[in-house]
Amino acid sequence: MRITLASGTRTDLLAVSAVVAALRGAGHEVRVIGPQVDQRSVGPELAAVLVAPHVTWEPDEDAARIRALAVEDLESAPPEVALVAGCSGVVTALANAAQRRGIGVVQLEAGIRSFDATSSAEANRRALTSLATMHLAPTSTAASSLAVEGVSPDRVRVVGNARVDVLVASRVARVPLVDRRGTLFAARTARTADRDRLDDLVRLLPWLAGAAGPVTLLLHARTKAWLEQAGLYEGVAALLGVRIAHSLPYDAVLRAVAASELLVTDAGELQEEASFFGVPTVVLRSSTSRTESVNAGISALTGLAPGDVLEAVARLGDRRERARIDGLPCLYGDGRTAGRVVEVLSESDVRRRLVPGGELASK
Structure with missing residues (x-):
């Protein structure tokens, strides 16, 4: 499957790096759009897993230009699926462009809500819900929010938060x-x-x-x-x-x-x-x-x-x-989100939803 993965912030890009590696390991062709991240800013253990974007920008570049750059890349080399992470403006713009072209949109961290009507991030989250074909929720709480908003349960999967995969990869231990x-x-x-x-x-x-x-x-x-x-x-x-x-x-x-x-x-x-x-x-x-x-x-x-x-x-x-x-377990995942994302994208009904009536290029 040809996938374009978009991430609007450095934190989100690091979080989805394990997802990108797992997808590529399963035979998918993944093109990454995201900000430039200095490897020194994450440390040596995580620098080894940090994905390098194909299309990137510096943190202080103009937001409108960044959105245009991401959309232009999607339109010049259309994928079969757009996978979006986070709730930034660039991610929302890319999801919008993908939907207009009939490209299936898969939203990571779907259903996260602050219920703050003044928050631009909250507005983007809700916009992404309206644009997504499949919703990969990090927790059952997030999945419940989607259900309340009328999203059909067969379009939702609970996969965990990819950031926990990064925490496991960091090898930083819990302190007594x-x-x-x-x-x-x-x-x-x-x-x-x-x-x-x-x-x-x-x-x-x-x-x-x-x-x-x-x-x-x-x-x-x-x-x-x-x-x-x-x-x-x-x-x-x-x-x-x-x-x-x-x-x-x-x-x-x-x-x-x-x-x-x-x-x-x-x-x-x-x-x-x-x-x-x-x-x-x-x-x-x-x-x-x-x-x-x-x-x-x-x-x-x-x-x-x-x-x-x-x-x-x-x-x-x-x-x-x-x-x-x-004594509580981590509420946001167990470090195996990346593998679950791969499993969801291998489901035959999910693949039909993402590319209706079409032939997928690969796995």
């Missing part, structure tokens, strides 16, 4: 509870110029250091730039009980998550990783697309009110609660 220390705070809010939110995050840091320190502040380069522009960075760097870690490679981030007693994230990221390593998480938002973690009591949505944050920190940091969370 007695050896974990402090809080990891992943700060990425300043991707937008939200000065009020930035001020609130900075004010939270001393509270966190006092309640659940020491705190390692995982600072994205753009977040640092905004802190510097706002005149806040030097004050953060001088805080007692707070250590800043700048733009770590992904494997180092995984080790930091695994070694922490608590994860605090301002953008909802790293929740799959936290579930994999059994680490409780405080999400400084009012919504999240990782509802499985909230439902299982692994994550707590708090917003930025200090009282709500500290209550969640105390509750999730309780010794018995940490032990309960550590």
Whole structure:
């Protein structure tokens, strides 16, 4: 089968690398569209599995140009199937172009929902649901969301989240509870110029250091730039009980998550990783697309009110609660998603749906 796989972000591209390898191993011809990823940003173990895109771009390139580039590639060499990963604008544009040409669309991570009507990512997820021929859901919760929205069950398969395949491939081990220390705070809010939110995050840091320190502040380069522009960075760097870690490679981030007693994230990221390593998480938002973690009591949505944050920190940091969370299996998969994707695409009824009345080029 000739497949074009589109991924709009570096995180998504890494997550689907195992899927690409499995598809190629099963005899499929896979063409990859995705962003440029520096191998040094993922670490040596994962650099070995990271797929190199045929069509790529630098992270800061114009979004409209990227979408046009992806669509042009699809139209110049039409595949039999378009496989889309994530919820970025480029992925949605490619799925739209594929549907217009009568190309079957398979959506990975189908059915993920934050139920945030203001989120562009949520709008893209719902658009992809309307465009997809087959929906590969990461969890039963995601599959249930698709059912509520009227997607026929025979067009849905639960395959797990490919990001867990990456976590297994990383070989980063779960750390025993007695050896974990402090809080990891992943700060990425300043991707937008939200000065009020930035001020609130900075004010939270001393509270966190006092309640659940020491705190390692995982600072994205753009977040640092905004802190510097706002005149806040030097004050953060001088805080007692707070250590800043700048733009770590992904494997180092995984080790930091695994070694922490608590994860605090301002953008909802790293929740799959936290579930994999059994680490409780405080999400400084009012919504999240990782509802499985909230439902299982692994994550707590708090917003930025200090009282709500500290209550969640105390509750999730309780010794018995940490032990309960550590004993749970990963909610997002078992590391075998790639193989399941191959199995789904080998099903005769799925193949007929994707290429109705046509002859598939290969497996």
